[in-house]
Amino acid sequence: MDSALDDLIGYAMRRAQLKLFQNLIERLSAHDLRPAQFSALAIIDQTPGLMQADLAKALAIEPPQVVPLLNKLESRALAVRVRCKPDKRSYGIFLSKTGETLLKELKQIATESDLDSTSALDSQEREELLRLLKKVYQA
Template structure:
């Protein structure tokens, strides 16, 4: 079958360099490829964090809180790209586990700053090592240079 402007042959073909062309039209879209890669890497991390009864959003919140102790809840929600009411159950879970605590603001009694507890700081150290190992395992098809290049390109896209 010949290709026309409205038809695309999606059968795998070899390029001059020997690499196979995408299997489907979707594989030609950066967003689609990013999402598929994100799902693979994310699912790998989900499994590892589940062993500690945590979700990626909770882990991310802990990393942010560690880097900005006393961060106001509204600012934490903004950095997590969630609505403030969605943050409440996330923080409730961290507090119930003794990993974080909310402290009423001195100047604004309606605002609460969020801090990691000593247990939260200790667990976060372990979780960071788990996240690094999970990331490396999930991207093991890449060599060190390819991984660095992919990170550079992804950061460029998100700027």
């Protein structure tokens, strides 16, 4: 049944996001991780030594929300906070060797999850969808 919502991009994006996240959540659960934690690991890997505020910005969350996320990663020995020499109040965030190793596996899991969740699309459609979504959120 069609509804007025079916013609809204935001509604369609949210429905697609729910499908993608449900699939990813299920796959990451084997490692006792959530999508935000996976995203944090990937961002830390790309920018070793970044500050908590920068991680919050990259994750599009409020800075206080980063603390429990990092606490979980540190308790699992996946990431470490290292006090910065110039500003003793600041900490740079780095992946541990365990975190680096796990992230390689998690990236493969995320790729497989994306492919599975978008199996109705061919590779060209998938690339076009990704291009258009980036265009929306980078504008």
